[in-house]
Amino acid sequence: MNIQHNIQLQHYNSFRTKALTKLFCEPLTPEELSEIVKAFPGEKKLILGAGFNLFFTEDYDGLIIRPAMKGINILSETDSEVVLEAGAAEDWDTFVEYAVSKGFAGLENLSLIPGSVGASPVQNIGAYGTEVKDSIIHVNAVDIRSGEITIFTNEECLFAYRDSIFKRNCRYIITSVIFRLSKSFTYKEKYIDLSRELEGVPSPTLLQVREAIIRIRTRKLPDYTVLPNAGSFFKNPLLTKEEKEMLQHKLVDLPVYNVGEERFKTSAAFLIEKAGYKGRRRGMVGTYEHHSLIIVNYGTDNGKEIADFMREIQNEVSQQFEVMLEPEVWIF
Numbered sequence: 305m306n307i308q309h310n311i312q313l314q315h316y317n318s319f320r321t322k323a324l325t326k327l328f329c330e331p332l333t334p335e336e337l338s339e340i341v342k343a344f345p346g347e348k349k350l351i352l353g354a355g356f357n358l359f360f361t362e363d364y365d366g367l368i369i370r371p372a373m374k375g376i377n378i379l380s381e382t383d384s385e386v387v388l389e390a391g392a393a394e395d396w397d398t399f400v401e402y403a404v405s406k407g408f409a410g411l412e413n414l415s416l417i418p419g420s421v422g423a424s425p426v427q428n429i430g431a432y433g434t435e436v437k438d439s440i441i442h443v444n445a446v447d448i449r450s451g452e453i454t455i456f457t458n459e460e461c462l463f464a465y466r467d468s469i470f471k472r473n474c475r476y477i478i479t480s481v482i483f484r485l486s487k488s489f490t491y492k493e494k495y496i497d498l499s500r501e502l503e504g505v506p507s508p509t510l511l512q513v514r515e516a517i518i519r520i521r522t523r524k525l526p527d528y529t530v531l532p533n534a535g536s537f538f539k540n541p542l543l544t545k546e547e548k549e550m551l552q553h554k555l556v557d558l559p560v561y562n563v564g565e566e567r568f569k570t571s572a573a574f575l576i577e578k579a580g581y582k583g584r585r586r587g588m589v590g591t592y593e594h595h596s597l598i599i600v601n602y603g604t605d606n607g608k609e610i611a612d613f614m615r616e617i618q619n620e621v622s623q624q625f626e627v628m629l630e631p632e633v634w635i636f
C-alpha cells in the first residue's frame with residue numbers, strides 16, 4: 305500500500321489550480337483499493353480521475369484516491385458484437401481510438417472527450433447525440449465506506465442527463481467499465497453539425513466520423529494545454545412549461561428542446577451570452593471568446609478566482625432571466 309503525503313494537485317486538474325492534499329494514493333487493483341479504504345476509515349476521501357472536470361479552491365485535508373487500474377480486454381464476442389472491459393485509469397480517447405481502429409461502433413461520437421474511462425459513467429459523458437450509458441453493460445466499483453467490491457448493472461447506475469448514481473452519492477470508486485459495442489456500423493444523423501462536417505462523404509465509416517468530430521472539437525474548444533479549462537462549465541438548464549414561456553417573453557429567440565414530460569432544455573451558453581458574458585474577463589479568469597459556456601484560466605493558480613467568476617455569472621443570469629445555472633464542474 306503506497307500512501308504519499310502533502311502532494312501538490314496543480315498538475316492533477318485541467319484548470320491548473322494549486323492545492324495540497326494531506327494524503328494521496330494510486331491503487332493498481334480493486335483489492336489494493338479495498339485495503340486502503342479499510343485502512344483509513346476515519347479519513348475523508350475524494351476520488352480523482354484525470355482532473356478534467358474539477359478544480360481545487362483550497363487544500364484537501366484528507367485522502368485523495370486516484371484509481372490506477374489499466375488494461376483493455378475483450379471478454380466475449382459474437383459475429384455482431386463485442387464485450388470489452390477497460391480499466392478506470394485508461395485514457396478515454398485512447399480507448400475510443402482503439403475501438404474505432406478495431407471497427408467496434410458505439411463510442412465514436414464521444415471522440416476527444418478528455419478524461420479517464422473510470423469517470424465516464426460518473427456524469428454519463430455525452431456529445432453529438434450520444435451518451436456513454438448506451439454502451440455500458442456494467443460497472444465494477446469499490447464502496448468508499450466499507451471497501452466492498454460491487455458490481456452495478458446498467459439499470460442500477462441510474463443514468464440520466466450528465467448524471468448517475470456515482471455522481472449523486474460519491475460513494476463508489478469505479479475500477480473498470482464493461483462495454484458492449486457493435487461490429488457493424490451505418491451512419492445515422494444524430495447531430496446536424498456532424499452531418500454538415502460529413503457532407504460529401506457518401507456513407508461515412510467509423511474512422512471518418514471520429515475524424516470529423518475531432519476536427520469540429522478542435523475548431524470549437526480551447527486547447528486546455530494553452531488556456532486551462534474544464535470544458536462546459538454549466539449544465540444546460542431544464543425548464544418547466546411555465547418557466548419556458550416566461551423566458552420566451554424576454555428572449556424571443558430562446559433555443560428550446562422538448563425533452564418530454566412537459567420539460568424543456570435550453571442553452572446555458574445562450575443565456576450567458578445574452579447576459580453579456582461571452583468573452584468577458586475578470587482578472588485572470590474569463591469566458592472563452594468563441595464559446596461562452598467555457599470558463600478559461602488566463603494565468604491564476606488560485607481556484608477561488610474561478611469560483612468567484614462562476615458566482616458572478618450565476619448572479620447575473622439569475623437577475624436578468626430568473627434561471628439559476630448549475631455547474632457541471634466539481635469544485636473542491
Ligand SMILES: Cc1cc2nc3c(=O)[nH]c(=O)nc-3n(C[C@H](O)[C@H](O)[C@H](O)COP(=O)(O)OP(=O)(O)OC[C@H]3O[C@@H](n4cnc5c(N)ncnc54)[C@H](O)[C@@H]3O)c2cc1C
Nearest residue numbers: 351353354355356357418419420422423429430478534535
Ligand atoms: C476541453 C474539455 C471538453 C469537454 N467536453 C466534454 C463533452 O463533450 N462531454 C462531456 O460529457 N464532458 C466533457 N468534458 C468534461 C470531462 O471531460 C468529463 O467529465 C470526463 O469524464 C472527466 O474525466 P476525468 O477522468 O478527468 O474526471 P475527473 O475530473 O478527475 O473527475 C470528475 C468526477 O468524477 C469522479 N471520478 C473520477 N474518477 C472516478 C472513478 N474512477 N470512480 C468514481 N468517481 C470518479 C470525481 O470524483 C469527480 O467527481 C470536457 C472537459 C474539457 C476540459
